[in-house]
Amino acid sequence: MSNKTAKERLDQVNSHLATGTPKNQSRKRGSRSASALPSDYSDVLGQIATLQGIAATPDTSNRGYVRQKKAGKLWVQERIQQLLDPGSFRSVGSVSGTVKWKQIGDTNEEPIGFVPSNNVQGFGRLRGRKIILTADDFSIRAGHADGASTEKTVYMEKLAIALKLPIVKLVDGSSGGGSVTTIRSWEYSYIPPLPSFQHVVEQLNLGIPNLGAVVGPAIGLGAARVVACHFSVMAGDIGSLFNAGPDVVKNASFEEDLSPADLGGPAVHCTNGTIDNLAADEAGCFEQLRTVLSYLPNCGTMLPPVIQSSDPTDRKSEVLRSIIPRAKNRMYNARKIITEVVDQGSFFEIGPLWGRTAIVGLARLGGKPVGIVSLNCEVNAGALDALGSQKIARMLKFLDIFNIPLVQFVDIPGYAIGTVAERNATMRHGISLATAYYSTTMPVFSVITRRVYGVAGGLMLDCRDPRMRVAWPSGQWGSLPLEGGIEVGHSFELREIERQHGKQKRDERYAELENEYKRLMNPIRTANHFGVEEIIDPAHTRELCCEWVGHVYETLLPQRILERISGKLQPRFT
Template sequence: MAGDDQPSAAAKDASQPSPSTAKDRLAQVSNHVSPNTPKRRRRKGADSDLPADYSDILGQIATLRKMAATPDPNNRGYVRQKQAGKLWVRERVEQLLDPGSFQEVGSVSGTVKWKQLGPVKEEPEEYVPSNNVQGFGKLRGRKIVFTADDFSIRAGHADGALMEKTIYMEKLAIALQIPIVKLVDGSSGGGSVTTIRTNGFSYVPPLPSFTQVVQQLNMGIPNLGAVLGPAIGLGAARVVACHFSVMAADIGSLFNAGPNVVKNATFEEGLSFTDLGGPSMHCTNGTIDNLAPDEAGCFEQMRTVLSYLPDCGTKLPPIIECADPIERASESLRSIVPRARNRMYDPRKIITEVVDSGSFFEIGSLWGTTAIVGLARFGGHPVGIVSLNCEVNAGALDALGSQKVTRMLKFLDVFNIPLVQFVDVPGYAIGTVAERTATMRHGITLATTYYSTTMPIFSVITRRVYGVAGGIMLDCRDPRMRVAWPSGMWGSLPLEGGIEVGHSFELKEIERNEGKEKREARYKELEDEYRRLMNPVRTANAFGIEEIIDPKDTRRVCCEWVAHVYESLLPSRIMERVAGKIKPTFT
């Protein structure tokens, strides 16, 4: 049919959308792209008033730091500090450290009273800093961490301290493997009865920081402590535990508990800090190593000791340039030891003549005086020094002398410092005083320390080597590294007394049968014979002593040995220590 060839009107209308339908679809797409919803207005809150650059927070920190760094002349603690002739804690830090090197850690720790300025705004109104200033600094260019007590705030007691700060610094020294310096004035965070009232309960005393302290000591991380006021309880323990400690003579004291506690416990009344634990007490019994005239002297001694030490036990000690010629001969050493056997001489003159000029630093000069120990350099290389002191008790090692040398050996071992010792030892001290003070007990502790440490040892025999003490000092390394001077004398016993023991029956019989004069004549014959046989050259003939040198060449011989140790032995020793094959202990 004719109608079948033409599309219907309805189909044509469906294939072509109407203008209204297209507009509807366009509007629908537009609404999806950018919905036509009303914008919500942000509600204005308290935070909108705060500066975008956080200057308010930075301002609070600056204010607190300024308050901490500004002493209050009306504060009774500060007044007391100054009346005692002591530096304020931040003055100490400034004097101790290299200029501009102080970086404080925990600079705003303490108790703050805040003044509210708005819903969220506030500012510091009052501030009591924690009574310990701590952080980083430098000593002669060497980076350190340090802790310094502020006695003007609660006398350094725990109720004015934040123990977490001190523990953190102890941990930092281990993690960063750098030295730590401790300026002690007060209890250094120790206990106070007022803490019980504050907490509302008593407590079993904790000692959380000593785990790190022991670890530092054995790792060879230098611990240097100074007593700059009364060091009490925990404060005393912290400084005594150090590798090296020094006390200021004008203001220093140290004790387990103060005079008021002592009065009630032991009924000793009227004691001052100095009476109880001043320099005359603790710098002469070995509790504190050295004495300095004042605070500045303490700081200088700590700088000096640190200059000989590595940052930790897995590093070499620092080597410096040396202007003193290695080949320098010392003719005076030929005559320094008298030919008369009973005459004494100054052993310190031998030390200072042989080591690099001006490099000898003595440790513990006021206690254990039968022995001399310290640090020095040969050709710029740090070494430890041990010598017996013939001017005190004829050089016989007593209990305190043995303790002093024992401590020095452990010190050198943890710091990888070789030992040069000048040996003139008649043996251990004898007599009732020696027996009462347990000389043999401490002498055997010294012996085990000689044999258990591993740092290299070189010995110069200047005169006598007798008995167990002599054998310990010279036979503790295999092979032995030693030389002797022409003045050397050695044996199981000194002739004085030794002849009496060895020929007791013969001499008694002569005296009984022929009289005292004949006995004395026979004694003289025996003495002359033994002295002839004790010629050191005869010992060298039998290779009982490896070499006898001209005393004037001692410096050259020692310098050559020390240089070889630093070049060949210490690097391999440090590798073994890193690998855990060598584990020196100071504690």
């Protein structure tokens, strides 16, 4: 803003704040002595209030503000008002920024120009929960370092650890990242520092919720801050994220005419796992942040928050008896199983647009938070690919760090196969998933709904000792599915029959073998040998899951919290 405009705004605010001084009364400020200063420090408080008033009032003539509104984005203070509980925001560093001072005496001065810091930070409440909030103001230097206060950002990151409070980050710009103009103003170049990231990593591993929203272009450091969060969401109408913007990309890689959405919009980063979720707009982002926080404790040495549930824990769901088709190759809606079992309306899916062979999210059973993992037979027949493995592994670490038990619905034919699967390093990521299952320690309850085959099936169900699991009567399991398994196990016999007697005889023998294996794979035979602990009526699944979760919260999690406090148990998210 121009110095003239800033001076006019300062004079206007000061005129409202001044009390008991007639407008026509003149005062020689330069001759004011210390004894003449007001005893209540109203002069200092008045200047603070003036600066705070400027920071909280949009300058509608400022080109950055105009650009913000033309892009369809909320101004930073509007975002704060819409996200937080009404009247709950308390700013920290409210007058930090660049001030131009005018000396009015030997020891006194007054502000004649003020550009606030382009990152607004402080405390607030989300549905009654106290949080720390950081919000970029893209209208001031696009969030770059020459308009930010690095010390304030680092202080707030430290404060989240000291006070054990969740931290919410609204990213719009570079969040104090570099700008070449800094070199000019500082008159030297610098090796890029990252003073806040050691505290971010500590927060992540302490289980202090880090929740981020992309509500504009998240660039460089801004992108890194939101991607590092436990949970992130992007506004579909205005959000984008990239290491460097289109202009820099054009000069470096000669990719021209790229829009922010082309380079790093929702179609890119909400489908590759960089950002967890997509929301229609900023209001949708804010609602997802509120929802996710409602499942999480303030830190890893606390229990997840429990609420009252009106959904009976012994509710039967007879529709589950017929949800798995008798025809083994037919698909079904795995999400329907989840929503039938958990408290009504409580399932919140994380990452629905990427790693789509897997379904993960948060829900409640009897009002108690649980994590959900399921395979999705409607995508790639449920075979677990590289992205699906990455998504589940991240979810396991998320649940472990927040002391949330896992309920998983298992129908897995194995890892994805074929040339695409091999090129995408499916086994490498599959073994990373195995490591996550065996290195985490949160309680796990498994419901086998249909198939369990191969290494992938084994690691999902054998990751805890003793195993807590039940099976539905639709269950089928083994080292390999029959399709292809018979060909491998009886390849010599089948080849010889075809060579000696023709293809028809070979097909007849194949059918005999298939019928024999199907008979032997009756799940009751497995239960006879205690290969599966119990086969249950699917309609009673919710009751059993609620009973297990209730015991976990009553007995196991309190002990786990003590181990976290003592340092005996130290899960890691990073």
